[in-house]
Amino acid sequence: MENKTICDRVKEIREQYGLIGTAVDPLIIAQENGIKILEKSNLTINGEPVSGAIIKKNNDITIYVNAEDSKVRKRFTVAHEIAHYYLHLDKNKQFVDLKRNNSKAPMELEADEFAGCLLMDTEHVNERYEKAKSIGLSNEGIVSVLAGIFVVSDAAMYTRLKNLGKF
Ligand SMILES: [Zn+2]
Numbered sequence: 001m002e003n004k005t006i007c008d009r010v011k012e013i014r015e016q017y018g019l020i021g022t023a024v025d026p027l028i029i030a031q032e033n034g035i036k037i038l039e040k041s042n043l044t045i046n047g048e049p050v051s052g053a054i055i056k057k058n059n060d061i062t063i064y065v066n067a068e069d070s071k072v073r074k075r076f077t078v079a080h081e082i083a084h085y086y087l088h089l090d091k092n093k094q095f096v097d098l099k100r101n102n103s104k105a106p107m108e109l110e111a112d113e114f115a116g117c118l119l120m121d122t123e124h125v126n127e128r129y130e131k132a133k134s135i136g137l138s139n140e141g142i143v144s145v146l147a148g149i150f151v152v153s154d155a156a157m158y159t160r161l162k163n164l165g166k167f
Pocket residue numbers: 080084097098099100107108111
């Protein structure tokens with residue numbers, strides 16, 4: 001990465017597409033960039049079950065999402081694949097990403113960080129965290145309330161708050 005952090009980059013993208021507030025819709029970014037989104041039942045790529053994928057062929061870019069996943073999971077998958085579009089999709093090459101669980105590959109960690117910043121904006125998370133804390137919610141309660149507000153999984157919100165140094 002250059003000097004800019006991934007969250008800085010995401011902030012610019014959020015502003016560019018007018019994604020303001022808490023429960024932003026990552027599909028807007030895909031639509032604005034001409035990326036197709038396809039939901040597939042029991043999504044497998046090369047015989048492997050995955051929650052999502054982004055595939056570039058010639059100039060067509062498609063994000064695949066596993067239809068059986070929960071709403072919050074699908075949102076995170078789309079945000080993760082959009083991250084690959086911005087961070088890793090070389091203009092002249094084919095690119096295939098397979099979204100697996102808990103991959104520790106550097107590109108996957110970057111994509112998850114990007115998705116976290118996109119769906120859980122730093123300023124908004126900080127603001128909501130302070131509010132929830134001020135009314136005396138436990139850490140578990142804070143995670144659950146904020147996950148609902150930002151329409152993400154509890155696990156995703158926990159990770160985001162942890163990365164922001166809250167826990
Ligand atoms: Zn990925």
